[in-house]
Each structure stands twice: as C-alpha cells, then as structure tokens.
Amino acid sequence: MMLTVTEAYNAVLETVRDTGTEMVPFEKATGRILREPVLADRPFPPFDRVMMDGIAISYDSYARGQRVFVVEDIQAAGAPQLQLSNTANCLEVMTGAVLPDLTDTIVQYEHLEGTEHEGFKRFIIKHPVKKGQHIHKAGSDVRQDAVLMDSGVLLGPAEAGVLATVGKTTVMVSLRPRVVVIATGNELVPVDATPLPHQLRMSNVYSLSASLEQMGITATVVHLEDNPTTMAEQLKPLIAHTDVWISSGAVSAGKFDYLPEVLQQLGMQQVFHKVQQRPGKPFLFGTFHEGPVVFALPGNPVSGFMCFYRYVQPWLLAAMGCVPATPSYAVLSSKVIFEPNLEYYLPVKLHAQPHGKIMAVPQPYQGSGDLASLLLADAFMALPQGESVFKKGDSYPIWKFR
Numbered sequence: 001m002m003l004t005v006t007e008a009y010n011a012v013l014e015t016v017r018d019t020g021t022e023m024v025p026f027e028k029a030t031g032r033i034l035r036e037p038v039l040a041d042r043p044f045p046p047f048d049r050v051m052m053d054g055i056a057i058s059y060d061s062y063a064r065g066q067r068v069f070v071v072e073d074i075q076a077a078g079a080p081q082l083q084l085s086n087t088a089n090c091l092e093v094m095t096g097a098v099l100p101d102l103t104d105t106i107v108q109y110e111h112l113e114g115t116e117h118e119g120f121k122r123f124i125i126k127h128p129v130k131k132g133q134h135i136h137k138a139g140s141d142v143r144q145d146a147v148l149m150d151s152g153v154l155l156g157p158a159e160a161g162v163l164a165t166v167g168k169t170t171v172m173v174s175l176r177p178r179v180v181v182i183a184t185g186n187e188l189v190p191v192d193a194t195p196l197p198h199q200l201r202m203s204n205v206y207s208l209s210a211s212l213e214q215m216g217i218t219a220t221v222v223h224l225e226d227n228p229t230t231m232a233e234q235l236k237p238l239i240a241h242t243d244v245w246i247s248s249g250a251v252s253a254g255k256f257d258y259l260p261e262v263l264q265q266l267g268m269q270q271v272f273h274k275v276q277q278r279p280g281k282p283f284l285f286g287t288f289h290e291g292p293v294v295f296a297l298p299g300n301p302v303s304g305f306m307c308f309y310r311y312v313q314p315w316l317l318a319a320m321g322c323v324p325a326t327p328s329y330a331v332l333s334s335k336v337i338f339e340p341n342l343e344y345y346l347p348v349k350l351h352a353q354p355h356g357k358i359m360a361v362p363q364p365y366q367g368s369g370d371l372a373s374l375l376l377a378d379a380f381m382a383l384p385q386g387e388s389v390f391k392k393g394d395s396y397p398i399w400k401f402r
C-alpha cells in the first residue's frame with residue numbers, strides 16, 4: 001500500500017536517531033544546534049546602568065526646587081561605583097557607568113548648561129526631570145539564573161552575543177551526522193567533463209550537497225554505475241561508518257533501477273517505497289540496523305529536491321535535537337488544476353505583500369525533470385490530495401528552500 005505524504009513523513013521521523021553531542025568554542029558554534037540550557041550567570045543588566053551621558057543627581061534635591069548642581073567627580077564606564085558625598089551636588093556620569101550611590105536620576109547633557117563658579121564646575125538644569133529617568137535597572141531585562149536558551153535552539157548571531165555575555169566560552173552542540181550523497185546512472189559524468197550527446201553532468205548530488213552545506217553538513221559524494229555488483233561493492237564498506245545516505249535515481253520501474261534490490265541485499269530494512277505525491281512518487285526509505293538511514297530519492301531533479309526539503313531536512317534537524325518547524329502558509333496567486341489523486345508540490349515564487357500576506361506565484365514548470373524551474377522558485381506549495389481545483393486566494397502550506 002502506497003503511503004500518503006503524512007504517513008511517509010511520520011514513518012521517516014520515527015527513525016530519528018540522536019547524533020550525539022560535542023563541546024565547541026562558542027565563536028565556532030554559529031549554525032550549530034545547542035544541546036544544553038544556557039542560564040543568566042548575573043542579572044541583565046548586572047547593575048543599575050547609566051543610559052545617558054550627563055549628571056546623576058538625588059531627585060529629592062530637584063523636587064525641592066534646586067536647579068544648580070556642583071560637580072563632585074566623574075563616574076566613568078568601567079570604574080567602580082562612586083558615592084555622592086552631599087546629595088545637593090551631582091556626579092558627572094557616562095553611558096554604561098554604574099549609577100553612583102545616593103543618586104537616583106540622570107539628566108543628559110542636552111538638558112544642561114555647564115558653568116564655572118569660584119573654581120567649581122556646575123550644571124544648571126534647563127528641562128523638566130522625571131524621577132528615575134535614564135537608568136537601566138539591574139535585572140530589569142533578565143533575572144539571575146533565568147533560562148535564556150534551551151536545548152534545540154539553532155545558534156545564530158543573537159545567540160552568540162548572549163553566550164559571550166554569560167561567559168559561556170565552550171558550548172554543547174549536536175554532532176553533525178556523517179552523510180553520503182550517492183549519484184546513480186551510467187549517463188552521468190563528472191562536472192568538469194564534456195558530456196557526449198547521450199550523457200549529462202551529474203547535478204543532483206551537488207544541489208543536495210549544497211542544501212546540506214547550508215545546514216553545516218559536508219557530505220561525501222559517491223557515483224554508482226547501473227550495475228548491481230559494483231553498486232553493492234561500493235556501498236558495503238560505507239555501512240559501518242555513516243549515519244545517512246541520500247541517493248539520487250535508480251529507484252523507479254526502469255530495467256536498470258537496481259538500487260532497491262542492492263540495498264535489500266546489503267541488509268537494509270525497507271520502511272516504504274513510493275509515496276502518494278508528485279513529484280517524488282518513487283521515493284524509497286529504509287534503515288540499516290547498525291548503519292545508516294537511507295533516503296533513496298528519485299533521479300528527476302525536482303523530485304529529489306522536493307524530497308530533501310520535505311523529508312530529509314526535517315529528519316536531520318530532529319536528529320540534531322531541533323524540533324522541525326511547522327510549515328508556514330501562503331496564498332495561491334492564481335487558480336491551479338491538478339487531477340491525479342496525489343499531494344502536489346508546486347514550485348512557487350513568494351512575494352510578501354504590504355498587507356502582511358505572502359503570495360505564492362506558480363512558476364513555469366515542465367515537470368519533475370525541469371531543473372532550471374527551481375531557479376525561479378523559492379518554495380514548494382503543498383496542494384492537498386483528493387482535490388483537483390485550487391482556487392486563487394486560498395492558503396496552503398509552503399516548504400521553503402530559499
């Protein structure tokens with residue numbers, strides 16, 4: 001029985017295995033998935049922080065009508081806290097400094113006039129002042145020991161700053177899976193070769209490798225000819241040392257599509273073969289008991305590409321401890337008719353509209369062999385099985401690849 005997309009997706013996710021963890025310097029952790037909670041080692045900010053260059057005063061003096069303040073000293077950022085000795089005076093303060101003791105209000109230079117009187121520097125306050133203004137209170141952003149990030153977070157630039165702030169010099173992240181990308185077919189030649197009229201440069205494995213690179217995974221690339229003996233010989237040594245195989249081609253009904261039988265011979269347990277979807281119907285998925293999970297994707301370039309984003313990427317994210325995000329939705333910009341009883345993955349260009357909705361514009365698309373159509377698209381729109389007319393203005397899930 002051929003599985004639906006949802007059944008196939010659930011079956012794929014059931015096989016997720018943890019890739020394990022490693023400690024890395026935090027500067028090298030961008031793009032990795034965090035595997036430990038990160039706590040605030042101090043309150044954010046850690047002290048009452050001055051937010052303006054100017055003076056710090058005791059508001060009570062201002063409230064009593066005092067407008068002229070003699071300067072006692074300067075409180076700079078990075079200097080230990082000073083104390084006002086007479087609350088009728090002020091301290092000059094710089095942004096980032098600790099609020100001096102016995103002061104509670106900052107007045108910025110823009111609202112002051114500086115004067116000198118008998119060798120004393122003084123400031124006259126020229127604008128109304130509110131009690132407590134321009135102070136970033138200790139702990140007002142985050143309290144001490146609060147969980148700032150939890151396991152499963154993808155580390156990006158914002159996270160790098162927070163890791164640095166809490167002094168997390170090394171951080172626990174997921175190990176990356178060992179992935180092999182496998183090209184199949186006698187028609188394929190290397191990229192730097194000049195193909196004969198009946199040959200093609202292998203391309204699918206490079207789009208798959210590039211998708212993996214964007215996730216920080218560097219894959220090994222292997223090419224198999226359409227010969228069951230040499231296929232088995234090349235694949236067998238890889239079983240013990242790899243986590244994921246992603247192959248392209250040789251899983252359909254062709255006379256030379258030997259991959260399913262070769263994988264079975266090598267001991268792979270097939271989870272499913274064929275899914276009620278277009279493109280990508282011949283997709284085969286299986287697992288080795290002590291070896292990799294195998295995503296045997298169809299050879300047509302759009303099929304393999306779609307299967308990567310619909311099945312392989314969520315599996316890889318889950319294996320690295322990251323819950324795959326639920327897809328977002330977009331609005332179909334024109335009517336689409338699709339008769340077969342399959343879930344249809346339509347290449348679309350996305351346009352964010354001023355009113356906040358994302359329009360999905362179907363692109364010229366000649367079918368699953370149309371590799372160049374992907375250049376014009378940003379995502380696949382998933383049009384549900386069992387319907388054949390998809391109206392302009394209706395919303396459907398999108399699986400983005402750009």
Ligand code: AMP
Nearest residue numbers: 183202203204205248249250298299300
């Ligand atoms: P197959 O599933 O092996 O019959 O392949 C389906 C189509 O995809 C054929 O036209 C193949 O030439 C093409 N194809 C398979 N693998 C690749 C690849 N790695 N790069 C480019 N095209 C491929």
Ligand code: MG
Nearest residue numbers: 184185249250
């Ligand atoms: Mg083939």
